[in-house]
Amino acid sequence: MAGSSDLYSPVMSDALVILGAAGIVIPVFNRFRITPVIGFILVGLLVGPFALGRHVFDYPWLSYVTITDPDGLEVFAEFGIILLLFSIGLELSFRRLWDMRRMVFGLGSLELVFIGGAITFVLAAIGQSFSGALALGLALALSSTALVLKITEATTPVGQAALAMLLFEDIALVPIIFLLGALAPHAGTDGVGELLHTLLWGTLAVGALLVLGRYLLPPLFAQAARTKSPELFLAASLLVVILASLATAAAGLSPIVGALVAGLLIAETEYHAEVEQITEPFKGLALGVFLITIGMSIDLAVVWENLGSILIATVAVLVLKATVTGVMLRLMGARRGTATETGILMSSPSETTLIVLTAASTAQLIQPGTAQFWQIVTALGLTVTPLLALAGKIMARQVDGVEAPHRAPADQGQPRTLIVGFGRVGHLVADMLARHGRPYLAVDSNTDLIAEGRRRGYSVAFGDAGRGDALLRLGAAEAAAVILTMDEPVTAQRIVRKLRAEFPDLPIRARARDADHAAQLYRAGASYAVPETLESSLQLSEAALVETGVAMGPVIASIHEKRDEFREMIMERGGLAEKPSLRSGQLREPA
Incomplete structure (x- = not known):
């Protein structure tokens, strides 16, 4: 049949060889943390006209595993x-x-x-x-x-x-x-x-x-x-x-x-x-x-x-x-x-x-x-x-005569915090970091928010954090922390899980819709999850207590205690044991 002969044309055969080489070379060499550059050169050497391709006339079946048209x-x-x-x-x-x-x-x-x-x-x-x-x-x-x-x-x-x-x-x-x-x-x-x-x-x-x-x-x-x-x-x-x-x-x-x-x-x-x-x-x-x-x-x-x-x-x-x-x-x-x-x-x-x-x-x-x-x-x-x-x-x-130093002298600059999502919550986080002299980079996929943020002097870049290695390319490996502020529960869990698998020691703070969502984020690997309903309730309670004459110091202490109680309850609901390193909530400091 004509369709069958077209399927096995030299062009299709060469395409199959190249795609097959990519499918074998890239994962095999990545497995051993070696660049595929070497593998592709060796594959070209093997399937080229000076190696297996030299014997195509003697063994026609080799045309299916060699490059028949190098030009x-x-x-x-x-x-x-x-x-x-x-x-x-x-x-x-x-x-x-x-x-x-x-x-x-x-x-x-x-x-x-x-x-x-x-x-x-x-x-x-x-x-x-x-x-x-x-x-x-x-x-x-x-x-x-x-x-x-x-x-x-x-x-x-x-x-x-x-x-x-x-x-x-x-x-x-x-x-x-x-x-x-x-x-x-x-x-x-x-x-x-x-x-x-x-x-x-x-x-x-x-x-x-x-x-x-x-x-x-x-x-x-x-x-x-x-x-x-x-x-x-x-x-x-x-x-x-x-x-x-x-x-x-x-x-x-x-x-x-x-x-x-x-x-x-x-x-x-x-x-x-x-x-x-x-x-x-x-x-x-x-x-x-x-x-x-x-x-x-x-x-x-x-x-x-x-x-x-x-x-x-x-x-x-x-x-x-x-x-x-x-x-x-x-x-x-x-x-x-x-x-x-x-x-x-x-x-x-x-x-x-x-x-x-x-x-x-x-x-x-x-x-x-x-x-x-x-x-x-x-x-x-x-x-x-x-x-x-x-x-x-x-x-x-x-x-x-000794092991060479593994790391360079500490950089005088501070690692920056990645803010994922630049809506109203992301803006507030960026303002607080800037007020205290902490470098940051906000990431969002909304071009209007990016344009407005850059006009107002914010450090913001385009990136679809939920897809591929966008955060890695934007510096997650060197980040002081990653703060997720987007109102997308499923995407937030996926990002937390991916970041935790890649960077076990990276502090990850995440915005949660409610206690159940916070528990899911903790299970995914978040260092700290903040339910919106909890924080709004605590802020209302703080305002009510101060207005009724309670001193500010005891109010703040009781608010912190109540926040810790809720967090322990959420951790228990998520089936997780409290970790001291997570409870402290410290950001990664420069080496």
């Missing part, structure tokens, strides 16, 4: 790169850059310049053209944001140093891609005029995106959010990415420049967490396709024939990057163990190295064979990054 994946691979740069832009808000400006632009710039310069010098010395050596030096100097930030913690000295360098590298992608995109049409000519023409139009395109995005994006996402439709929100996000990419491509630059600019612009709006959350599955799958294509490009026969040179190049890159980074950190005052561990952790190339290599090859700065060689080196470096992290920890202990 057909290029458009999806490019979309994966675009979404990757978009996600990097979402993580790089101007406020975050300003807070870390000294480490980012000091430590980060020195790391990229010194390592990139060292690799450029070595490659130029062994015969590579200067422009090609520069492209390779910039590409190989990058380290893996996806792997490093997943392996280390940002609260440790190693994590803070790595985060600063990775942030600068992500920022540096803008001028790197800008330069390579501008050079792409003119790599083999001396057309300086044409190059300047491309740079001019590219600068105008980026400037127009910055201006238009600042004024058009907030109302666009506000309208999408007002519909309460995740599908429309996703469509608006992808529309912005695609239009920005087309704008920079029309100006002669790479489309990923526009994607990164779009991410930066959205990062400045109150909708960035929701956009990041809703595009995460698409970014992960599209990036997986890109990594599969990288794995498919690795010819095992070429690897075997050049095994010695590939291993030498890989070790040379790892040693050079680890040495330069470690020495630089040591000269800047870092502990020997911190410098050693950070240098080894940051020594492998990055998934963004593959992007720069592809751009350099397209610009004809390096030959396709050279690009393939360094793609193999990069893939091998990415694969061994978890082992490098383990080796770095061991060597750091040996260098220091």
Whole structure:
């Protein structure tokens, strides 16, 4: 039948292989807390034309488990790169850059310049053209944001140093891609005029995106959010990415420049967490396709024939990057163990190295064979990054002679409280926290409340707390406490249960409709639940007692006693034993 033959077309077969790979790779590697980047590269290597695909003619059934049309994946691979740069832009808000400006632009710039310069010098010395050596030096100097930030913690000295360098590298992608995109049409000519023409139009395109995005994006996402439709929100996000990419491509630059600019612009709006959350599955799958294509490009026969040179190049890159980074950190005052561990952790190339290599090859700065060689080196470096992290920890202990400190010195700032729901109760809580100098962030999915709150100077962001990991992306892991003020009993219980499972020690305060709802919240894991009926009754009682002549001190004491009695009764009704840590009601203080 025609329908049956269509079902088993090469396109459907390739789609099944990719979706099957995602369904296997992501959960398996997450189970062992390893980034799926490695798994996708290995899958591409296995199902590509140089491995199992080589034997399709001998064993036709292999066509169902291999990629039969590698060229057909290029458009999806490019979309994966675009979404990757978009996600990097979402993580790089101007406020975050300003807070870390000294480490980012000091430590980060020195790391990229010194390592990139060292690799450029070595490659130029062994015969590579200067422009090609520069492209390779910039590409190989990058380290893996996806792997490093997943392996280390940002609260440790190693994590803070790595985060600063990775942030600068992500920022540096803008001028790197800008330069390579501008050079792409003119790599083999001396057309300086044409190059300047491309740079001019590219600068105008980026400037127009910055201006238009600042004024058009907030109302666009506000309208999408007002519909309460995740599908429309996703469509608006992808529309912005695609239009920005087309704008920079029309100006002669790479489309990923526009994607990164779009991410930066959205990062400045109150909708960035929701956009990041809703595009995460698409970014992960599209990036997986890109990594599969990288794995498919690795010819095992070429690897075997050049095994010695590939291993030498890989070790040379790892040693050079680890040495330069470690020495630089040591000269800047870092502990020997911190410098050693950070240098080894940051020594492998990055998934963004593959992007720069592809751009350099397209610009004809390096030959396709050279690009393939360094793609193999990069893939091998990415694969061994978890082992490098383990080796770095061991060597750091040996260098220091003791266990490296697990956490950085205490931050002078205070962790902020998350207020979920910004209605009348949320406003009051925010006012009280602000009056006592406690930082907070209010979260709501009502765009009108957000707009009004921001006009009045409140710290408020858009987020659908009941869906996905919105609160996690807004900082629940570092929060002093989470206060739920919404009048949605089922949603509140679900959020409490999820937060308690993720963060056992997080103080969670919740608004309850009545005693029964409070008992349900306690069972879900709330630290403190406040029934509306109880508080209104206590306030009326307090007013009546004071007006009849009872002194304020005894009234307040009796109110507190009655509140504790009701709480114990609610806890008993919920089948829970009173916990001293919950009864005290203390918020989490800075370390």
